[in-house]
Amino acid sequence: MxxxxxxxxxxxxxxxxxxxxxxxxxxxxxxxxxxxxxxxxxxxxxxxxxxxxxxxxxxxxxxxxxxxxxxxxxxxxxxxxxxxxxxxxxxxxxxxxxxxxxxxxxxxxxxxxxxxxxxxxxxxxxxxxxxxxxxxxxxxxxxxxxxxxISVREAAPGETLHLAAAEDTIAKLAPVYRNAVERVPHVPSLAYRLAMVADGRIDGTLVKKNSHDWDLAAADLIVARAGGALVDLDDKPLFYNRSTVVHGVLCAGARPILPGLIAACRSLEPH
CATH class of the missing domain: 3.30.540.10 (Fructose-1,6-Bisphosphatase, subunit A, domain 1)
Structure with missing residues (x-):
């Protein structure tokens, strides 16, 4: 296909x-x-x-x-x-x-x-x-x-980033990155969390592995059309309707912050 x-x-x-x-x-x-x-x-x-x-x-x-x-x-x-x-x-x-x-x-x-x-x-x-x-x-x-x-928020250089992620994920980030991040309280719906990225309420999110196509597909497009992106740790877009519908660690946010998010995520676990 x-x-x-x-x-x-x-x-x-x-x-x-x-x-x-x-x-x-x-x-x-x-x-x-x-x-x-x-x-x-x-x-x-x-x-x-x-x-x-x-x-x-x-x-x-x-x-x-x-x-x-x-x-x-x-x-x-x-x-x-x-x-x-x-x-x-x-x-x-x-x-x-x-x-x-x-x-x-x-x-x-x-x-x-x-x-x-x-x-x-x-x-x-x-x-x-x-x-x-x-x-x-x-x-x-x-x-x-x-x-x-709606559109994603593009943080100014040096500005605190408001990220949605699990507490244990934030805690494992390298100090130089963690100190520039303010953790957003838990958002129980992954799709809605991505919507918060799309409308600029938060700067980005880190998504643990094992999310599924149905959690992501609609929100992925909404984030993209709002000027951001949802990507894997190779900075590649996601593809859906494959034989496996499970995804690895992901990052979402405005394009300028994605390299930093990806680097931070790579430090957490192999991919």
Whole structure:
């Protein structure tokens, strides 16, 4: 499969489709929020899934595949179907990114929906219904938050960087870098954390290994169209809809700070 997005394709109709579906899925999930939804555990008891996740997933799958039956499907809450690897274009979704926060009654969760073509996201939506926030982007044009253009923050040289990362990750950074960083308190949704990079609330984030396509694809495009980037430790963009959907250590932020972030991450663990 080629990893080059078709030139000149207008993905705005797909953006409209996934936006509408994400809003309905988000409102569906919101109907369970702070109402004690049933919860079970998957992945040998490591990951919770609530009835809200499954209901939102059903909304997305029904609406999206009815509109684009030739597209593949990859969701955190659906058994993987290897036929997606034969499809040029795929929906990549997380019905609720931040399920633990959702179950705990915290507002930092979102519906993540992306259209991926030839391995690259070309339309993406993040909808955080409890916060009344909707982020979106298409392969050309601005990233938007509630209809208004957003952009990453470019810190001045020597300015303190506000980074979202685990405490143990920040603690392991070289002192010369750690002393120039202020850690952002834990953000339970990775997709929403990347949205915070896109709208300039934070400067960047370090992502531990083992994130998945559905955590990243929509937010990746939104960060990119906001003027930033999500990259691996070789400063390469991510590709999606591969046989493995798991990623290594990643960094996101405005382009000028990425070399420093990558160097800091390389000092933490081999890749």
């Amino acid at each position: 080629s990893e080059t997005t078709p030139v000149g394709v207008d993905w705005s109709a797909d953006l409209e489709l996934i936006r509408a579906a994400a809003v309905v899925a988000g409102e569906t999930a919101l109907g369970y929020f702070r109402k004690g939804p049933d919860v079970r555990w998957k992945n040998e008891g490591r990951s919770p899934v609530s009835e809200a996740d499954l209901a939102a997933n059903d909304v997305l799958k029904t609406r999206l595949l009815a509109a684009r039956p030739d597209y593949g499907w990859l969701s955190e809450e659906t058994d993987d179907d290897s036929s997606r690897l034969t499809r040029e274009t795929v929906f990549v979704v997380d019905p609720i990114d931040g399920t633990r926060a959702f179950i705990a009654g915290k507002e930092l969760w979102c519906v993540s929906v992306a259209v991926v073509c030839r391995g690259m996201p070309v339309a993406g939506v993040l909808y955080a219904p409890a916060l009344d926030e909707l982020y979106e982007a298409v392969a050309s044009g601005d990233a938007l938050k509630n209809g208004k253009a």
